[in-house]
Amino acid sequence: MRWAIAVHGGAGVPPSLPPEKRLPREAGLRHCLDVGIAALQARNHPLDVVELVVRELENHPYFNAGRGSVLTSRGTIEMEASIMDGKTMKCGAVSGLSTVVNPVSLARLVMEKTPHIYLAFDGAEAFAREQGVETVEMSHFITPGNIERLKQAQEAGRVQIDHTQPDDAVADGDGRIGTVGCVAVDNEGNLAAATSTGGMVNKMVGRIGDTPVIGAGTYANHLCAVSATGIGEAIIRGTVARDVAALMEFKGISLEEVAAYVMDRVPPDTTGLIAVSSTGEVAMPFNTPGMFRACATEDGYSEIAIWDSPSK
Amino acid sequence: MGWAIAIHGGAGDIPLSLPPEKRLPREAGLRRCLEVGIAALKARNHPLDVVELVVRELENHPNFNAGKGSVLTTTGTVEMEACIMDGKTMKCGAVSGVSTVVNAISLARLVMEKTSHIYLAFDGAEAFARDQGLETVEMSHFITPENIERLKQAQEADRVQIDYTQPIQKETPKDAAVADGDSQIGTVGCVAVDNEGNLATATSTGGLVNKMVGRIGDTPVIGAGTYANHLCAVSATGRGEAIIRGTVARDVAAVMEFKGISLKEAAAYVIDRVPPGTAGLIAVSSTGEIAMPFNTTGMFRACATEDGYSEIAIWDSTSK
Numbered sequence: 001m002r003w004a005i006a007v008h009g010g011a012g013v014p015p016s017l018p019p020e021k022r023l024p025r026e027a028g029l030r031h032c033l034d035v036g037i038a039a040l041q042a043r044n045h046p047l048d049v050v051e052l053v054v055r056e057l058e059n060h061p062y063f064n065a066g067r068g069s070v071l072t073s074r075g076t077i078e079m080e081a082s083i084m085d086g087k088t089m090k091c092g093a094v095s096g097l098s099t100v101v102n103p104v105s106l107a108r109l110v111m112e113k114t115p116h117i118y119l120a121f122d123g124a125e126a127f128a129r130e131q132g133v134e135t136v137e138m139s140h141f142i143t144p145g146n147i148e149r150l151k152q153a154q155e156a157g158r159v160q161i162d163h164t165q166p167d168d169a170v171a172d173g174d175g176r177i178g179t180v181g182c183v184a185v186d187n188e189g190n191l192a193a194a195t196s197t198g199g200m201v202n203k204m205v206g207r208i209g210d211t212p213v214i215g216a217g218t219y220a221n222h223l224c225a226v227s228a229t230g231i232g233e234a235i236i237r238g239t240v241a242r243d244v245a246a247l248m249e250f251k252g253i254s255l256e257e258v259a260a261y262v263m264d265r266v267p268p269d270t271t272g273l274i275a276v277s278s279t280g281e282v283a284m285p286f287n288t289p290g291m292f293r294a295c296a297t298e299d300g301y302s303e304i305a306i307w308d309s310p311s312k
Numbered sequence: 313m314g315w316a317i318a319i320h321g322g323a324g325d326i327p328l329s330l331p332p333e334k335r336l337p338r339e340a341g342l343r344r345c346l347e348v349g350i351a352a353l354k355a356r357n358h359p360l361d362v363v364e365l366v367v368r369e370l371e372n373h374p375n376f377n378a379g380k381g382s383v384l385t386t387t388g389t390v391e392m393e394a395c396i397m398d399g400k401t402m403k404c405g406a407v408s409g410v411s412t413v414v415n416a417i418s419l420a421r422l423v424m425e426k427t428s429h430i431y432l433a434f435d436g437a438e439a440f441a442r443d444q445g446l447e448t449v450e451m452s453h454f455i456t457p458e459n460i461e462r463l464k465q466a467q468e469a470d471r472v473q474i475d476y477t478q479p480i481q482k483e484t485p486k487d488a489a490v491a492d493g494d495s496q497i498g499t500v501g502c503v504a505v506d507n508e509g510n511l512a513t514a515t516s517t518g519g520l521v522n523k524m525v526g527r528i529g530d531t532p533v534i535g536a537g538t539y540a541n542h543l544c545a546v547s548a549t550g551r552g553e554a555i556i557r558g559t560v561a562r563d564v565a566a567v568m569e570f571k572g573i574s575l576k577e578a579a580a581y582v583i584d585r586v587p588p589g590t591a592g593l594i595a596v597s598s599t600g601e602i603a604m605p606f607n608t609t610g611m612f613r614a615c616a617t618e619d620g621y622s623e624i625a626i627w628d629s630t631s632k
Contacts, residue, residue: 122525127524233430246563
């Protein structure tokens with residue numbers, strides 16, 4: 001058994017993404033992967049590792065989570081996140097956050113400090129203040145790129161998930177970035193997953209996606225840890241993260257086979273995921289044009305990619 | 313293939329000593345809601361319409377923990393949630409944090425049918441309800457004296473009332489309510505299949521007594537409290553956190569599909585995997601089978617099939 005880690009910065013990246021948008025994200029993935037590798041090498045528990053890595057991704061303004069989150073139809077921020085520990089199957093989730101600097105950490109506090117799993121909106125914000133987590137003005141999270149994305153989406157009259165619309169924003173992939181996540185396993189087989197997002201551009205106020213829905217965007221048990229990204233509604237319907245583990249268990253197949261199988265069951269151009277198994281396997285399949293991703297294993301392998309072959 | 317329908321009014325620590333004045337209204341409520349569902353299926357309504365109709369009736373009934381009669385949050389407020397799913401299309405809708413909408417299940421259906429989303433919550437859900445012209449009332453409409461009492465007891469006992477490990481033989485007057493099981497009721501749901509194999513499920517709840525403001529349970533989490541696909545339709549009830557962790561509703565269908573076993577076997581298998589005393593579920597399959605297993609003391613439930621069979625029960629054997 002060896003440690004392994006995978007990170008994603010969102011599925012849905014057309015090949016025409018210009019360098020000025022691609023390079024900062026690749027650098028971000030590299031940085032966050034390095035943070036995760038160092039944490040695993042220092043023998044931190046995977047739960048701590050995934051939280052740490054997702055915090056880094058949340059702080060990075062080019063990914064759709066934390067700072068850099070996409071905006072609702074009213075130009076506001078509503079962030080969500082979840083975290084799950086494979087061994088205990090304890091989990092935490094939050095939605096509707098507008099001032100909490102690191103939603104994934106609040107999700108962890110829900111898991112560890114309350115008898116509940118999931119807190120949302122005003123109740124989640126109040127809990128954040130009780131717990132003394134770092135909060136800021138909502139404007140902290142809003143970037144010019146996202147103000148522009150919202151404007152384009154509203155002019156086009158759509159919630160930006162529609163890849164069939166040809167236009168500049170979609171063409172350079174910026175309209176589609178969504179969600180960040182990390183999965184990790186240590187050399188004792190302990191697994192964890194964490195996911196965080198601003199949601200979808202121009203979403204209705206109050207809209208919840210797959211990220212905080214345990215079994216859809218995030219899941220971990222004794223077999224594997226999974227974090228999904230893409231069109232939230234398709235991931236919810238497809239119970240994507242849970243299905244990866246269920247297929248491994250009930251059909252007795254490997255992580256890699258399962259990952260491809262699950263991709264085939266969701267509509268094309270909607271979904272990507274990262275997963276690690278208790279034995280250190282890694283899978284990063286996607287059925288969108290691309291997915292910002294990176295992974296590394298204890299034997300020295302590492303990879304950062306956006307496109308290349310899907311179902312990888 | 314014939315039609316089949318099952319409904320539940322909550323699984324939990326419902327002691328055998330539940331007094332008649334608490335048992336009879338619920339049995340009557342189950343009977344009535346079952347009849348509404350049967351009539352709707354006989355009239356060849358689509359199962360999606362049937363489950364919504366039945367859950368609306370259960371929401372309106374003040375003795376079940378949904379709609380009117382919802383349990384209260386720690387601040388004495390009402391935060392309802394609901395979810396609906398169509399097995400054939402796998403379209404679904406969910407709402408949370410609803411405080412003024414008379415029928416949360418209907419709002420969930422509107423999210424499914426009138427938006428590009430699946431799930432709306434809190435202020436956004438309330439605003440959408442008004443956009444859609446749904447019936448809304450003052451929050452006080454939903455609050456019953458029994459629930460004010462339940463909250464008081466829970467706060468005095470300083471717990472969120474899901475803790476079945478608490479011995480009920482405590483030396484305090486509040487025992488009466490716990491002992492007769494009133495504190496444990498939770499969630500309503502309906503699953504149905506017509507004679508063409510169309511499946512649907514709907515679940516609705518006020519949540520947990522004394523829950524934190526903003527707490528979301530299993531009911532609106534697709535795959536936890538509610539799920540339907542081409543094989544079966546499932547609605548779960550019990551301890552929300554255990555049902556979420558156990559991805560209960562999804563697992564019934566997954567086990568049927570990936571292990572190739574019957575609905576009854578799959579449902580029993582799944583209930584056995586969640587901690588004792590935490591969950592129950594109702595499920596129907598595309599071929600008209602019914603399963604209503606629970607690992608709690610009891611589960612308010614009823615079912616009927618086209619061949620004339622019907623049942624209303626609270627206790628009896630588990631994994632039924």
